[in-house]
Amino acid sequence: MSLEESLEQLKRQYLHALPDKKKQIITLWVSLRKNWQSYMLSAVYREVHNLKGSSETFGLTETKDIVDKLELQLKNLLDAPAPTLNLIKGLDTLFHQLLQNNQHYLPAAPVVEAQMQQNPYNPSKARHEYCIAIIEDDNNVGAMITKQLHEFGFNVQHFLNFTDFIKVQYASPFDLILLDLILPDYTEDALFEAACEFEKNNTRVFVLSSRSDFDMRLLAIRANVSEYFVKPAETTLLVRKIHQWLKMSDKPPLKVLLVDDQQSMVDYFSSLLRSHGLMVRGMTKPEQVIPTLEQFEPDLFIFDLYMPGVNGLELARMIRQLDKYTSSPILVLSSDDTMQNKVSIIQAGSDDLISKQTAPSLFVTQVISRAQRGHDIRSSASRDSLTGLLNHTQILVAARHCINLAKRANSSVCIAMLDLDHFKQVNDTYGHSGGDKVLLAFAHLLQQSLRAADFMGRYGGEEFMLVIPDMPAPLVIAKVNAIRESFSNIVFVEEGAEFKVTLSGGLAFSTECHEFQECLLLADKNLYEAKRTGRNRIINTLVK
Known part of the structure; x- marks a missing residue:
C-alpha cells in the first residue's frame, strides 16, 4: 500500500468515527448547560480544540470553519463569569451546525494493520x-x-x-x-x-x-x-x-517519540513518518513516556500541546530535566500556532511549534532535519572520534544497563576487556599514523564480527570493551577468540614495512558477579592475567 493510499484510508476511518465524536462533544455541552462548572467547560474546550486539530490535519474545511468559531467563543469563556443567554444560544447554533455537517462521510474502511503496527524501515544485510x-x-x-x-x-x-x-x-x-x-x-x-x-x-x-x-x-x-x-x-x-x-556502519533509522491524546493523530503522523524510514513510538498517554525511554532512545520528541492531565509544555519541561535529553529536539503540535504559543513552547525548552495543518511533505522535512540534528548531537557526545565506537562513558553506561536488565530477566551478559599487545611499540616504530591505522582496523573488525545487539567501545587508548548479551558462554568465548585470531592475521603496511599486531582479553559474565562493578573488575583481572601469561590469548573464569 502506498503512502497516499494509507493516509486516505486513515482519513476514511476518521470520517467514519467522526459522527460519534461529535455526539460525545454535544453530550458534554448539554451537561455543561445544565450545570455550568469550570472543569466541564475546560473539558468541552479541549474536545473542540482536538477536533479542530484533526479536522485541519485531514483537510475537513467545512468542519474546521465551524470548530474555529466554537473554539474562539469557548476560549473567551474560560476565564469569564457564567455566559449570557444570548451567548449560550449562539453556541447552541454552532453545535447544531457541527452535528448536521455530515454530508461528506464515507463508508467504514478496514483497519490498517501492517502500516500502523510495523516499521517499514528495512535494515541492511547482516x-x-x-x-x-x-x-x-x-x-x-x-x-x-x-x-x-x-x-x-x-x-x-x-x-x-x-x-x-x-x-x-x-x-x-x-x-x-x-x-x-x-x-x-x-x-x-x-x-x-x-x-x-x-x-x-x-x-x-x-x-x-x-x-x-x-x-x-x-x-x-x-x-x-x-x-x-x-x-x-x-x-x-x-x-x-x-x-x-556498502553502508555497513549499521546506521539506524532516526527515532521519534510521538505523544497525542487522539489515537487518530498518533496513527496519522506515525504512518506518515514511518513511510519515510523513521522509527516511531506513538502513544496517547503522557505517563508512558518516562518508562518508554529505558528501551527506546528517541532522536526527537513530538508532543501535542493540549492534552488532558499533562500538556505538551509540561512534558517538554520534564524531558529537559533528564540529563540525557537536555539537547534533544522537541517539537510541539497544535492547531493554534499563534505567536504567543510559539513563545510559550520555546520558553518551556521546546524547539518549535508545528501546526497540525502543515502539508505532509513539509512536516516530514521538518521532522527529519531536526531528528538528524538530534541524532548527530547524541552521536558526537557518545562516539569516539577516531574509531566511531562508543566512548569510555557510553560503553560503561551500556554495560551497566545490560547487566541490570540481565539480572531482572535472569539472563547473561559478557563483559570483555580487550587490549592491543605492545601498542606503544607500534606507535614508536610506525608513528601515530600507523597506530591509528591499527585502531581503525580493529574497530572495523569488531563491527564486522559482532551482532547489532552487542555493544563495543573504545575504553581508552588501545583498550576496548565489548558487551555481549544473551549469548551462551561457550559461544561468546569462541566468538572473542575468533576475533583475536583474525586480528592477529591482518597484515598492516606503513611506509613499505609490513607488521602484525595481536591482542589479549579478559572475560567476565554477569552470572558469576553480584553487581556491575564486580563484573568490570573481574574482566580487568582476567585481562591482566592474559598479559602476564604471554599475551595473544583470552582468559575467562567461567569456562575452563
Missing part, C-alpha cells in the same frame, strides 16, 4: 551476507586479498578470469567487485564497459590496477567506478572503503 568478488588473474595476489578480507569477516570469492565470474554473477549477483584491469579473456575497454553497467545496477566496482596514470584514472571515472586502487592495495584502506560504499 555483515556476513555481503558478497564480494575479486577478479584477479595472479593467483597469489588474489589469494592474499581474499585471505585478508576473510579475516575481517567478509564473504569473498576469487576468480582468475572474467568469464567465470560472469557465470556466477548472473546466477547470484555480488554486492561489490574488486576488478583487475589486466585479464586474459577481456580487454580494458570491455571491462570498463562492464563496470559501468554494474554500477548502474547498484553493484559497486573497485578497480585494482598497477597503473596510476591520468589516462587510466580518467577511463575509470568515465566508467563511474566507485574507487580506484593502485596495487598493492592496502587492506585497511580497502576495508574502510568497503564499509563506506
